[in-house]
Amino acid sequence: MRKIGKQEIEDIAVGAALLGTGGGGDPYIGKLMALQAIEEFGPVTVLDPEEVPDDALLVPSSMMGAPTVMLEKVPSGEEAIVAFKQLEEYLGEKIYATFPIEAGGLNSMLPFVLAARLGLPVVDADGMGRAFPELQMVTFYLDGISATPAVIADEKGNTALLSTIDNVWTERIARAATIQMGGSVMNAMYSMRGKDIKASGIPNILQLEEEIGKTIRLAKENNANAIEEVLKTVGGFELFRGKVTDIDRKTETGFARGVATFEGMDKYKDETLKLRFQNEHLIAQTEKQLLCVTPDLIAVLDAETGLPITTEGIRYGARCVVIGIPCHPKWRTEKGIETVGPRYFGYDVDYVPVEELVKGAAK
Template sequence: MKIELKHLEDLALGSVFLATGGGGDPYVPRLIAEQAIKQFGPIEVIDPSELNDDAYVVAIGSVGAPTVSLELLPSVEDAANTLAAFEKHVGKTVDAVASFEIGGGNSLIPLVAAAGRGLPVIDGDGMGRALPEAQMMSYAIAGVKPTPALAYDYAGNIATFSTNSTEVYERHIRSLAMAAGGMITTAEHPMSGRELKDSIIPGTLLFSIKLGQTLRENRGLATDMLAPLQALFKDSIYGECRLIYTGKVIDKATRIVGGYDIGEATIESFDSSDSPLSVSIKNEYLLARKGEKVVTSVPDLIVIVDYETSTPINAERLRYGQRVAVFAVGCPQFYRSEQALKVVSPRCFGFDFDYVALEDI
């Protein structure tokens, strides 16, 4: 399949839903992707199984605090320049481009990087959602080294990284993002086709388009959206989809700490018959609870949408007074493995409890 202009609206919409509040706002990246397709033509999407085992693949996307992306806008050239600089740095030609995460703006940036070179983009990503730290990618969990890696900032400055530790890489890349104004573009986790097949969360790019189409065609009250979403997720790599809360945002506060948007939102039910829902944020929506009762938590997906239209809302765009609905979706099975939970369980984010799967709550 090739991604054309007609697919971008649905891709942006569906990927924001899967981003669980993070991944960056897709508006400007979508405009840039439109320009890239107009200039270079449709972008080929290939299944991981179609890739040669000895192919050379790199993941490309933005790193930083999503709130900054609303002001420090990416340029048309950032992604392509990052890819070109990376190839020069490693002395190799990249055969295909992959996504960090199927999240908002980060689902579109790899398309822009690939377009000018005529490279294919892999149908899949490194998270199946959005998560805030590099060691939480499926690539890293499966043993892919984060470097050689390269970062490119808004002024065209370039920094390169070399370490075998993804945790060290995360600290360094986050520090650079802060020093560069809060947002950078990176090429990282280079891997062979074989390594990609063993580590990627497959099918998420094209699934995002289907999800966006479902949201667009059934646009309306969130309560009416539940059935179409359940039908779609039933035949996917994700678990069940639930509508867990409806109400009005009565408080939301985040601040940039260490390169992340960190804070909490509180939602009050429409009829005040239910306890308020608190949603903890670290770039993404990580935990939803009523009082001390956990309703759902990372790595399962927490998605906040506009109540009247079912349009998903990025965490940086969530505001006091918005009427919203909260969905929960079971994460891909990969993230329920013992190895993955070592880096994505609630305890990894400072919460004092173990992960319980959505269907068991």
């Protein structure tokens, strides 16, 4: 058990945006929301999963929709409270704690906003260890935990309580409703018990996010090489260095989809990297070869500061370093690859772990 104050929030926001692999919401908005909530209601208690009673009722905090929309439609947090209260009423039981559903600038911050406002602790675990675009893309789905009963709530006051036959149906129906509700909504879904988060969650993700954020912050203060330090912290690989020469993105069917093109610099001169995304970065490849593919993590960092850049933040001319990070082993199982591997997203490539691809590239 530890207390999370403003400095921790600043660091977690940066680390979460990096693990958010371009998605998971805007870290600046997320941070502001969390800082304001802590300012108003005081520091938030974070529990290690092992500190949570086995039968405690937990509900993750999350938002769904296109990040491009979230930028224009800043959530107040009020709709998340509406969703939580409605789910609590439906279940007839008090929620013991919340936790982030995924890593991401916004979705890692939401639990702190809700926890501060509702007086709940936050459990240090999530359901991805990164960010993914669809609701069923959580380790909980791999382990057979139902997404429903699920409440989605918009900022206008509309809510929907879903009960579906499986989590893919939750995704379909909630996504269609989300588009009607203005493109983004707050969720209260994947309610579970303490024993479930211990068995199925990805533990100590907030701690890792905080370390990443701290590493980047200290590198700046000490004039150290932020990228090198980050790669050590996350156990990742540099994939490419380049300048953004083209960025093509559109918001369709509730997602921000697109491709960014980077022209190589330094030792990558004369090479071109294409980075494809659907809310999150999913595949990085040059003309010559595949460098990293989902579910492994692909993060775009500012070449100078090492700060992560979301898909919406990728700007023409920006000098970036693209890095790859091995995903959690749960995603490398057969059901994991089936659920979030490249073929699910329509790419005609097999999943190969980033550490093997990088070895090939170094030859």
